[in-house]
Amino acid sequence: MAGQRLRRRHARGVTRPGRPGASLRVVVIGGEEVRAPAVRSWVSRVPREVRLVNTYGQTETTLVTHAADLGGDAGRALTDDRRVPIGRPLPHVRQVVRGLAPGVRSGELLIGGPSLASGYQGRPDLTAERFTGDPADPEGRLFRTGDVVEVLPDERLVWLGRVDRQLKIRGFRIEPEEVERALGAHPGVRDVAVHAPPGPDGARRLAALVVPATGARPSVTELLDWLRVRLPPHLLPGLLHFASHLPVLPNGKTDYAMLEDGKIPQDPAPGPDPGAAAAEIAALAGAILGRPYGVDDDFFEAGGDSLLAARLISRIYRRFDVELTFVDIFERRTPSALAERLRAPEASPAGPEGRP
Numbered sequence: 001m002a003g004q005r006l007r008r009r010h011a012r013g014v015t016r017p018g019r020p021g022a023s024l025r026v027v028v029i030g031g032e033e034v035r036a037p038a039v040r041s042w043v044s045r046v047p048r049e050v051r052l053v054n055t056y057g058q059t060e061t062t063l064v065t066h067a068a069d070l071g072g073d074a075g076r077a078l079t080d081d082r083r084v085p086i087g088r089p090l091p092h093v094r095q096v097v098r099g100l101a102p103g104v105r106s107g108e109l110l111i112g113g114p115s116l117a118s119g120y121q122g123r124p125d126l127t128a129e130r131f132t133g134d135p136a137d138p139e140g141r142l143f144r145t146g147d148v149v150e151v152l153p154d155e156r157l158v159w160l161g162r163v164d165r166q167l168k169i170r171g172f173r174i175e176p177e178e179v180e181r182a183l184g185a186h187p188g189v190r191d192v193a194v195h196a197p198p199g200p201d202g203a204r205r206l207a208a209l210v211v212p213a214t215g216a217r218p219s220v221t222e223l224l225d226w227l228r229v230r231l232p233p234h235l236l237p238g239l240l241h242f243a244s245h246l247p248v249l250p251n252g253k254t255d256y257a258m259l260e261d262g263k264i265p266q267d268p269a270p271g272p273d274p275g276a277a278a279a280e281i282a283a284l285a286g287a288i289l290g291r292p293y294g295v296d297d298d299f300f301e302a303g304g305d306s307l308l309a310a311r312l313i314s315r316i317y318r319r320f321d322v323e324l325t326f327v328d329i330f331e332r333r334t335p336s337a338l339a340e341r342l343r344a345p346e347a348s349p350a351g352p353e354g355r356p
Helices: 009-015 034-043 124-130 176-184 220-228 256-260 274-289 307-319 326-333 335-343
Strands: 026-029 049-055 062-069 084-089 094-098 105-114 132-133 137-151 155-160 167-169 172-173 189-194 206-211 240-242
Touching: 026 137, 034 326, 049 084, 094 137, 124 137, 155 176, 155 206, 172 176, 172 256, 176 206, 176 220, 189 256, 206 307, 220 240, 256 274, 274 335, 307 326
Parallel strands: 026 049, 206 240
Antiparallel strands: 049 062, 062 084, 084 155, 094 105, 105 137, 132 137, 137 155, 167 172, 189 206
């Protein structure tokens, strides 16, 4: 389960006797950063014996490399000003944090071990850039993750951000993820992306694109007041925009390059228009299927299967904030039919019962 999507709805099947999931004992999340409010909300709704395991890993390391148990008291103890740990390395993993020194507890994470890939096929330049020798083992190799981590006193790691997302504005070095975490902790914010577009004079300025939580209408003043008591002045965004969704890449992650180019998503009219929604769903499905796809085309006749249906459900959720099921995709196989489903009263928006 992606960390950002740890929602109250995931706890409902665990806490209702007789429902599928009532005997659930372990939930594993990963893929994206999970924030403390989501963890606290989730663990408060499930029995203490249900483990919540936050995992970390990369494609290049083949397997999960780090894990942290967040269930029960561990999750309840997380506060909004604390980052959620990604844990300690698993037994098969060699971990190196480059840049540690007396008084310095953060640096770039490098990973080694038997699950490490040999490199990128057909890309010797990229392989040489990201894979390096292990100074402690003449025959060993390490992968440069590009992730900046902090080592806690108990040796667990917390993820701070990406090396390649560091910004320098007015002489200050800025980690955009720190601002995103602070804004994301506001109860009226569902999602946020911090970026640094160039201004009219060419100088970059800190900006934030905010997706409000369902039913919430936070103001710019309210959000800036929230940040002022949590961040130093140089981390306050000079621009705040609101939108119904963040721009995303085909893999579902935020498209920061689009934001840097000044392409800010515009809010649609309230309630998805069936025609426009059908066209958007067709575009989403076409990207998943890798072929042209019309509003009246059958998803499964066009090459869809259960795995691709899961991806489509995820994309529709991110775009429209409506939770569909496999039954919806099987019974309403065209974008036109799914667009009507989005407007149906029984559609499951992630509102008060679907958001932490």
